[in-house]
Amino acid sequence: MEKNISFTLKVWRQRGPKEKGAFKEYKMQDIPTDTSFLEMLDILNEQLVNKGEEPVVFDHDCREGICGMCSLYVNGHPHGPSTGATTCQLYMRKFKDGDVITVEPWRSAGFPVIRDLMVDRGAYDKIMQAGGYVSINTGGVPDGNAIPISKEKADLAMDAASCIGCGACVAACKNGSAMLFVSAKVSQLALLPQGQVEAARRAKAMLAKMDELGFGNCTNTRACEAECPKCISISNIARLNREFISAKFKD
């Protein structure tokens, strides 16, 4: 049932990548618990604009938990306290009257801050460009039913393919590793016959790019899996390691 709560927001404000940032406090009054976390920030921004102050910049778009734009570190968790949900799917009913809510950007060497809570995740595109595809052109492909794929395999591939590329795994990892992201794509394609052809080449290329861009290594803390809004399993990392090792043996 809807009710209103009041709380304090501590929001990270930072003008640019090279400038020093700091927390700023905002008192929020009578916010309906049926509003989403991002709608609550809309309310804050409306108040700031009405006072002639610059609004808090944050990435967001679909607000349905699928585009992967939203990327807030809320009370020490990527995408906040809910499990299996993005920031835009977080509702104020998860908070209590009188709470202090801390909001930060993703913090990782791979994702420099652009402004306030907005970071640059261009590195993910670059990793994808290194090999996150099946190297085919448009046209000239076999009929969709020509290669049967077991339901089990298709379902596992779909589990891996659910990754939304938000970067929560990197933000959650003490090493700033992008292994969960990379392994999800490598697994999806390695599980399917269409992607199997160049699976080894893909794993090597994507990992090399990940290392080059300054992401850390995986030390199996499983923080990524725990914080992933799509519950991507770290068994994908095991699958990636298998692909990588078998590729190295072949070399």
Added chain:
Amino acid sequence: MATIDSKIPEGPLAEKWTNYKAHQKLVNPANKRKLDIIVVGSGLAGASAAATLGDLGFKVKCFCIQDSPRRAHSIAAQGGINAAKNYQNDGDSVYRLFYDTIKGGDYRSREANVYRLAEVSNNIIDQCVAQGVPFAREYGGTLANRSFGGAQVSRTFYARGQTGQQLLLGAYSALSYQVNQGNVELFTRCEMLDLVLVKDENGKERARGIIYRDLVTGEIKRCSAHAVVIGTGGYGNAYFLSTNAMGSNGSAAMQCYRKGAWFANPAFAQIHPTCIPVHGDKQSKLTLMSESLRNDGRIWVPKKLEDAKALQAGTKKPNDIPDEDRDFYLERRYPAFGNLVPRDVASRAAKERCDKGFGVNNTGLAVFLDFKYAIQRLGKQAVADRYGNLFDMYEEITDDNPYETPMMIFPAIHYTMGGIWVDYELQTSIPGLFAIGECNFSDHGANRLGASALMQGLADGYFVLPYTIQNYLADQIQVPRFSTDLPEFEAAEKAVKDKIEKIMAIKGTRSVDSIHKELGHIMWEYVGMGRTEQSLKTALAELEKVEKVFWSDLRVVGVADTLNIELEKALRLLDFIEIGKLMAYDALNREESCGGHFREEHQTPEGEALRHDDQFSYVACWEFQGEGKQPELQKEPLNYEYIKVQTRNYKN
């Protein structure tokens, strides 16, 4: 006034596309390298076009406003993609998909375009499978299908409730491959702010580039090319609350319109029947619950007014209403299609019940979508397998558990069938400017069927534009790359900068969002599900007022030459106001009801849409006449040679 040439190829319907491809001009590989193409937008249409043009060997520049092409709002499509594979052996065929699409669009789309769409639909599935899109499979290893509204066959392919995501990621993968190959250059966080036309040696104006704003630095920049393709989606956010993403906008289309591209059928907007109802005034968007839910969910409201009142007041719960007191109004009114009638029909039927007072929720503006019967029939696990993620999403937002209590849904703006006019080649009325995907008007007539948007976006991008654009570019191979120092670029950039300066100088008191909400309210009230001559005239008067408020009282904080999210929104809002007017003009002109456009003066005694084919069987093309002037209407007649135009009937 120019006559409209839609360039439909000669020959029988089923051979037109084959004939076209056999006789069109092509560009040889050595020349492709010398030709630049700008693709604005990276959704299903934009990404698939950019990737395919890149793999053909053209030099492509692909622009998107988000931080990555993978964010485009195609990603949010849930239910599926249609194709005429007939894998289910249930009587499907290219002709039937074509027929269903024309009928679903209430006989307001072009036969030849729609037939081609149905023809290439099968290639799309093959292409996506080859890319590694994990479509749902049967235990035997073949592709699974389900049914969608407006069809009596199962032709919809899906990847759980995330089909749009998987198809977009497939296109994004293909795009990433072409970036790797050096054929495509990405411009992320960059927003097109104007189209640049340059006169050729014969004095003919052609689309030759764009002016864009780097959203991080605020810089205004120029980019030139031999052709410009826009795939920038629809304009549903004119209503403020819609199922579109927060950043979805109609600005690129409006920039093209102001430069002379015709805007076709702007009044045709789709109101989707199954969205989570509005709550409170702080809401920023509406969330769609996939149409696939109508496969197994049954829609109802109470039969008795007193039950509806009790439900609204909260004194009764939905499960307190016995089956015999439930009105399954879609099954009652449309026995043949039941809960799977097309979207426009389902939306209007919900409105009719709510208008009569039978609506539920505390607002009275909702109906039930109930899975009790499906759970009884199939078991909870089977229902969870099919719709689990949608149920979770619903519970996350509303705090209600759909396994135990029926979902509440209400119609909301979802998709715009209208858009930039294109001919058979997907070229607009400006030479060298092409429009693909939702931002063109071409294939859905007055109402789009479910799972057809993904089909059209990918058809345009993978299999249509890469052919047809060559017919244009074949004449351009002698044209060297353009300098962006041309006076036309200079002038366009200056106009953009002047406009931004003018907006920054208003320094009023109103935030962009507050004015946008006002616009949305006017659009929903007067240009929404039921329109009348009076409501549309009121809308036009109110829209003038909103525009005045914008120019006199808007406040954009900060400065223009850096990242400024308020300025981004203000520029888009200005175009939404203009689109609102265009929609109202078009709706006022079209004195009939068809598909998503319902003029209350024109309905059958049973409350169904009443078309006037003798007067309105045409595409309404609106031509810009200058700021503040009423646009001029041109008509492209719709000739149906291969199907008999009928009154839509989903009853029997």
